[in-house]
Every structure is written in structure tokens, then in C-alpha cells.
Amino acid sequence: MAKESKENLARRFGKVYAILEKTYPDAKCRLEHGNPFEMLIATILSAQCTDERVNIVCKSLFRKYRCPADFAASPPGQLENDIRSTGFFNNKAKNIRGACSKIIGEFGGKVPDTMEQLLTLPGVARKTANVVLGNAFGKNEGIVVDTHVLRLAGRFGFSRHADPVKIEQDLMALCPRKNWALLSHLLIFHGRAYCTARKPDCPECPASKLCPSAGKA
Ligand code: SF4
Incomplete structure (x- = not known):
């Protein structure tokens, strides 16, 4: 051609x-979220999973874990179990704990709003960062x-x-x-x-x- x-x-x-x-x-965006932090967690969970399933899981997840510290301090196995139905749950739980620890330790407990900083979080590649920036912060970075x-x-x-x-x-x-x-x-x-x-x-x-x-x- x-x-x-x-x-x-x-x-x-x-x-x-x-x-x-x-x-x-x-x-x-069909992932339901109330703030940038929920958007980040939902996006990490959405890898290899439907938006519908993630929304169902997140509904109860965000009642149980209300902030980065709740996720970071969750006992081994508990978070894995709570997100099991989204698939690849061991890896996702590891990334969520790692991202939350970093958000607490390096970003004052708030999800960063730049591409450069988002990419330093475990489990966050360019696609996830673009979802968070575009949908939670209204920033067209990519x-x-x-x-x-x-x-x-x-x-x-x-x-x-x-x-x-x-x-x-x-x-x-x-x-x-x-x-x-x-x-x-x-x-x-x-x-x-x-x-x-x-x-x-x-x-x-x-x-x-x-x-x-x-x-x-
Ligand atoms: S359905 Fe897809 S491939 Fe077919 S005409 Fe539309 S955009 Fe093109």
C-alpha cells in the first residue's frame, strides 16, 4: 500500500x-474512582482484568483500605486475598504495597502528579501513569x-x-x-x-x- x-x-x-x-x-474512563489514589490502585488492578471486575473488587477494597498506609501495612496474604479475583494477585499486591510505601516515604502520602515521579512507583509504567494523569489529574502528558x-x-x-x-x-x-x-x-x-x-x-x-x-x- x-x-x-x-x-x-x-x-x-x-x-x-x-x-x-x-x-x-x-x-x-470506566474505572470508578473518587480520587487520584483510588485511580492508581484501580489501574494497577486493571492489568489483564476487565474494568467491570475491578470496579466490583474496588467497591469493598476502598471501604477496607482507606489510605496508602492501610495498604502498606496490610498483613501478608490479606491484600492478596482481597484482590484475588483480578488475577496476578501476588504481583499486584506486591506492587500496591511497594507503591504505597513509596507514596508515604517520598511523596508525603499523596500520589505524585508528574510522569517522572509516577514512573518511580513499583508497578507503574507509562500506560498506568497516563491513565492516572489524564483521568485523575486532568493532565494530558501522553x-x-x-x-x-x-x-x-x-x-x-x-x-x-x-x-x-x-x-x-x-x-x-x-x-x-x-x-x-x-x-x-x-x-x-x-x-x-x-x-x-x-x-x-x-x-x-x-x-x-x-x-x-x-x-x-
Ligand atoms: S470496524 Fe475497524 S477495521 Fe472495520 S472499518 Fe471500522 S475501524 Fe476499520
């Missing part, structure tokens, strides 16, 4: 964005690239890369900064509604006329 010019790509991106924004006016965003960026031809960091850079170059957080929500909603991994519904997809993968994905 011939390489699309930068101008065409930018124009096409803008049109796709407008269609998605119109199609999903309620697109937002774009969350999860499995849906990764798949759709490829199908829409917004990126030719497979590496999430490079995909993020390509999307950041195409999308105005003020829309970075919303872009990933829109792509995630579209990935669930039409452009699923196994069976994309191209005939019904509202963006099919602008998608190079229509009928081929």
Missing part, C-alpha cells in the same frame, strides 16, 4: 476523531495505549508500529494535546462497539469510509 501523505493522514485523523466523538459522547488503542491505531493506519511507545508518539503527533486523554477513550469505546479484535463489524462501522482496513481486518 502506498504511503499516505502527512497532510492526508492528518485530515483523515481529524475526520475519524470527529465521527468517534459524535458516536461516543459519553466516552470516559496517550494511553492499551490493547484496543494498539489494534485500532494499526487498523486506521495511524501508526505502522507495534511498539506501544512508538504508537503513542505517532498518535501524539496527530492529535491536539487537549484531546489526548479523550482520544484513547474514544478508540477503546470503538474497539468494544465495532472494531473488536476477532470480528470487526466494518459494514456497520460509522468510520468505515475513512478506514484503510475496512473489509480487510
Whole structure:
């Protein structure tokens, strides 16, 4: 396939964005949270787990553990048991305890609000940091690239890369900064509604006329 010019790509991106924004006016983070700390814990738990399951687990979790100190001081096995149903619970519990200890020891008990500081917390990579910054602090520092965003960026031809960091850079170059957080929500909603991994519904997809993968994905 011939390489699309930068101008065409930018124009096409803008049109796709407008269609998605119109199609999903309620697109937002589906992880329920009341503050940055809850957002951080929910995001760590969401790895390899559905948002629905994380929301169920967090409902009782945040009644039992109200602050970083509660998590950091939890007896061995207890936190693991409380988050068991989210999967990979040993690793997640270790990361949550480690992150909470660091938040207490180095950040005065508050979740830091910069990419640089967030990345020092155990269990926090760029994707988690972007979720927390974009949704709990309202800061557009980057774009969350999860499995849906990764798949759709490829199908829409917004990126030719497979590496999430490079995909993020390509999307950041195409999308105005003020829309970075919303872009990933829109792509995630579209990935669930039409452009699923196994069976994309191209005939019904509202963006099919602008998608190079229509009928081929
Ligand atoms: S046309 Fe098909 S492949 Fe392209 S975005 Fe829509 S559902 Fe996905």
C-alpha cells in the first residue's frame, strides 16, 4: 500500500476523531474512582482484568483500605486475598504495597502528579501513569495505549508500529494535546462497539469510509 501523505493522514485523523466523538459522547474512563489514589490502585488492578471486575473488587477494597498506609501495612496474604479475583494477585499486591510505601516515604502520602515521579512507583509504567494523569489529574502528558488503542491505531493506519511507545508518539503527533486523554477513550469505546479484535463489524462501522482496513481486518 502506498504511503499516505502527512497532510492526508492528518485530515483523515481529524475526520475519524470527529465521527468517534459524535458516536461516543459519553466516552470516559470506566474505572470508578473518587480520587487520584483510588485511580492508581484501580489501574494497577486493571492489568489483564476487565474494568467491570475491578470496579466490583474496588467497591469493598476502598471501604477496607482507606489510605496508602492501610495498604502498606496490610498483613501478608490479606491484600492478596482481597484482590484475588483480578488475577496476578501476588504481583499486584506486591506492587500496591511497594507503591504505597513509596507514596508515604517520598511523596508525603499523596500520589505524585508528574510522569517522572509516577514512573518511580513499583508497578507503574507509562500506560498506568497516563491513565492516572489524564483521568485523575486532568493532565494530558501522553496517550494511553492499551490493547484496543494498539489494534485500532494499526487498523486506521495511524501508526505502522507495534511498539506501544512508538504508537503513542505517532498518535501524539496527530492529535491536539487537549484531546489526548479523550482520544484513547474514544478508540477503546470503538474497539468494544465495532472494531473488536476477532470480528470487526466494518459494514456497520460509522468510520468505515475513512478506514484503510475496512473489509480487510
Ligand atoms: S472499518 Fe472495520 S477495521 Fe476499520 S475501524 Fe471500522 S470496524 Fe475497524
